[in-house]
Amino acid sequence: MGCDEKREPAGGKLLVGDISALTRDHCRMRYPAKVERIINEFVMGGPERMQVVSDFDYTITKQRTEDGGAVPSSFGIFNACKSLPENFKEETDKLYHKYRPIEIDPHMPIAEKVQYMIEWWTKSGELTSGFPFDQSEIDQIASKYKHALRDRTHEFFGDLQRLGIPTLVFSAGLGNSVVSVLRQANVMHPNVKVVSNFLQFKDGLLDGFQQPMIHTFNKNETVLDGNDYYDLVHTRDHIIVMGDSIGDADMASGVPASSHILKIGFLFDHVEANMEKYMDTFDIVLVDDQTMDVPRTLLALIEKQHQLNLQAGKQSSL
Numbered sequence: 001m002g003c004d005e006k007r008e009p010a011g012g013k014l015l016v017g018d019i020s021a022l023t024r025d026h027c028r029m030r031y032p033a034k035v036e037r038i039i040n041e042f043v044m045g046g047p048e049r050m051q052v053v054s055d056f057d058y059t060i061t062k063q064r065t066e067d068g069g070a071v072p073s074s075f076g077i078f079n080a081c082k083s084l085p086e087n088f089k090e091e092t093d094k095l096y097h098k099y100r101p102i103e104i105d106p107h108m109p110i111a112e113k114v115q116y117m118i119e120w121w122t123k124s125g126e127l128t129s130g131f132p133f134d135q136s137e138i139d140q141i142a143s144k145y146k147h148a149l150r151d152r153t154h155e156f157f158g159d160l161q162r163l164g165i166p167t168l169v170f171s172a173g174l175g176n177s178v179v180s181v182l183r184q185a186n187v188m189h190p191n192v193k194v195v196s197n198f199l200q201f202k203d204g205l206l207d208g209f210q211q212p213m214i215h216t217f218n219k220n221e222t223v224l225d226g227n228d229y230y231d232l233v234h235t236r237d238h239i240i241v242m243g244d245s246i247g248d249a250d251m252a253s254g255v256p257a258s259s260h261i262l263k264i265g266f267l268f269d270h271v272e273a274n275m276e277k278y279m280d281t282f283d284i285v286l287v288d289d290q291t292m293d294v295p296r297t298l299l300a301l302i303e304k305q306h307q308l309n310l311q312a313g314k315q316s317s318l
């Protein structure tokens with residue numbers, strides 16, 4: 001805690017009880033006072049100290065659509081492509097049934113799981129090898145799902161661009177699908193970076209995934225170490241993390257310990273059974289909220305104060 005704590009936004013300290021998006025029934029917080037403190041830090045620090053880190057599948061895409069239609073994951077979009085070899089789906093399904101239970105096993109230590117995840121992504125990469133493939137196939141399937149993003153996603157990415165806030169979309173899925181959906185939804189602005197597994201080609205044929213491999217348990221800022229994006233964000237110590245899985249809450253691990261991190265979790269499946277764990281893990285838990293309204297509210301508060309500061313700066317220089 002620095003001397004920032006004694007400073008307050010121009011209109012006085014913000015209270016969570018006065019922020020209507022945070023007082024709605026489906027918005028839960030275990031420690032509202034902590035959320036309030038972080039929001040005030042964010043507002044005082046301004047956009048130049050902010051960064052956003054978001055999961056893709058079922059965080060940027062919806063967990064539930066109006067027409068009840070299922071939204072495929074990024075791997076699911078690839079699996080729906082027509083030119084995959086006959087046995088591809090069968091073989092990757094076998095891997096899924098073997099490794100998925102390990103990924104979500106509540107009893108196995110993470111260190112042990114990591115080896116299995118490396119095995120899974122490696123074998124999946126091997127199956128994704130040795131046949132011709134065109135990105136346009138992914139684009140065609142992805143175009144059907146560009147409307148399956150959370151309501152006001154377009155506005156949210158617009159806010160982030162206007163405020164110049166670096167936004168990392170982190171996915172242990174397939175980057176080619178992630179970028180295709182984001183591009184076709186017109187939100188792939190220059191401030192947006194996708195870190196994920198991208199297809200690799202050799203001699204005109206698929207050759208697995210590019211390095212570094214991003215799997216469930218290294219999906220955090222430590223894998224960025226040393227790359228350009230790390231240089232861009234490592235001084236931005238005010239971080240909004242958004243995800244739908246418990247593991248997503250760790251996406252900002254690797255940033256300096258002094259950072260202020262606000263974790264937003266979207267909870268949809270088995271709400272009762274999962275609530276306790278989500279409340280332990282995320283600062284704000286949004287239950288069946290298929291919008292970007294809460295993160296947008298935070299950005300609006302930051303922008304309002306920023307504009308007041310700019311105006312005050314102009315007046316004092318007159």
Ligand SMILES: C[n+]1cn([C@@H]2O[C@H](COP(=O)(O)OP(=O)(O)O)[C@@H](O)[C@H]2O)c2nc(N)[nH]c(=O)c21
Nearest residue numbers: 055056057075076120121124171172173216245
């Ligand atoms: C290697 N591999 C991993 N997965 C799953 O893809 C998920 C991608 O991880 P994520 O990016 O954290 O996405 P999420 O938002 O869906 O959690 C992992 O959690 C795995 O369960 C996979 N799913 C499919 N269909 N095929 C694969 O080859 C495959």
Ligand SMILES: [Mg+2]
Nearest residue numbers: 055057058244
């Ligand atoms: Mg997800």
